[in-house]
Amino acid sequence: xxxxxxxxxxxxxxxxxxxxxxxxxxxxxxxxxxxxxxxxxxxxxxxxxxxxxxxxxxxxxxxxxxxxxxxxxxxxxxxxxxxxxxxxxxxxxxxxxxxxxxxxxxxxxxxxxxxxxxxxxxxxxxxxxxxxxxxxxxxxxxxxxxxxxxxxxxxxxxx
Amino acid sequence: xxxxxxxxxxxxxxxxxxxxxxxxxxxxxxxxxxxxxxxxxxxxxxxxxxxxxxxxxxxxxxxxxxxxxxxxxxxxxxxxxxxxxxxxxxxxxxxxxxxxxxxxxxxxxxxxxxxxxxxxxxxxxxxxxxxxxxxxxxx
Numbered sequence: 001x002x003x004x005x006x007x008x009x010x011x012x013x014x015x016x017x018x019x020x021x022x023x024x025x026x027x028x029x030x031x032x033x034x035x036x037x038x039x040x041x042x043x044x045x046x047x048x049x050x051x052x053x054x055x056x057x058x059x060x061x062x063x064x065x066x067x068x069x070x071x072x073x074x075x076x077x078x079x080x081x082x083x084x085x086x087x088x089x090x091x092x093x094x095x096x097x098x099x100x101x102x103x104x105x106x107x108x109x110x111x112x113x114x115x116x117x118x119x120x121x122x123x124x125x126x127x128x129x130x131x132x133x134x135x136x137x138x139x140x141x142x143x144x145x146x147x148x149x150x151x152x153x154x155x156x157x158x159x
Numbered sequence: 160x161x162x163x164x165x166x167x168x169x170x171x172x173x174x175x176x177x178x179x180x181x182x183x184x185x186x187x188x189x190x191x192x193x194x195x196x197x198x199x200x201x202x203x204x205x206x207x208x209x210x211x212x213x214x215x216x217x218x219x220x221x222x223x224x225x226x227x228x229x230x231x232x233x234x235x236x237x238x239x240x241x242x243x244x245x246x247x248x249x250x251x252x253x254x255x256x257x258x259x260x261x262x263x264x265x266x267x268x269x270x271x272x273x274x275x276x277x278x279x280x281x282x283x284x285x286x287x288x289x290x291x292x293x294x295x296x297x298x
Contacts, residue, residue: 038184098205109204
């Protein structure tokens with residue numbers, strides 16, 4: 001007598017489905033393994049990629065270095081001369097002028113739309129950034145250059 | 160119903176549900192929005208005071224993902240309800256900043272600020288990231 005006959009013969013109480021059944025269980029198990037592998041590889045791959053990207057980003061940010069050499073205040077324009085002593089080009093996205101003469105201090109933010117030559121190339125020496133803004137003669141200003149990577153470079157100058 | 164038919168139906172159900180689960184697992188592994196928290200990058204460009212009643216802060220998003228500023232703490236006290244974006248309370252109107260965008264928040268705590276007192280300002284995003292700055296109230 002074969003195993004099948006023995007299991008499902010007249011004397012057996014075991015349902016016939018048990019012999020053929022199990023297809024859905026196998027399919028489920030295969031899918032489960034695929035899902036677990038997908039999840040694990042996905043999470044590991046994502047973590048490695050993201051960590052590398054963020055490390056590079058933070059490194060770029062830390063390597064930004066601008067030195068404000070001097071500032072010239074003209075009629076409606078402020079010329080800021082900077083040296084880029086860092087390892088890469090710097091993009092200035094905003095300039096703050098903080099009037100230290102008035103009490104209380106007044107804070108002015110000038111956006112990129114009023115800044116010319118805002119990209120300071122790597123190694124630039126006395127690079128002129130033009131900011132279209134009017135300073136009050138004789139007032140002392142704290143000038144803060146804001147970069148696209150969230151750095152601020154400060155200098156105090158008299159108009 | 161024959162065992163063959165029930166097996167086919169059961170297999171179909173398992174395959175379908177597992178396929179849905181597989182799509183979800185793939186989405187979770189690669190693009191779950193909660194993972195964007197580690198990519199958030201923002202900083203406080205400037206802090207200023209209007210007398211001793213109001214503090215202004217300007218926040219810039221220099222990261223690659225949008226940031227929503229949802230809470231403000233000063234010296235450990237939650238002042239979200241006393242913070243305003245364009246005149247609207249921050250608690251009901253969080254500050255949404257796309258990459259490369261900046262925004263201003265005005266904080267008017269009840270009782271104002273003590274002249275000369277340092278203020279530890281913590282700016283918290285909706286994903287839980289935060290930055291802290293210390294500013295001193297003018298004497």
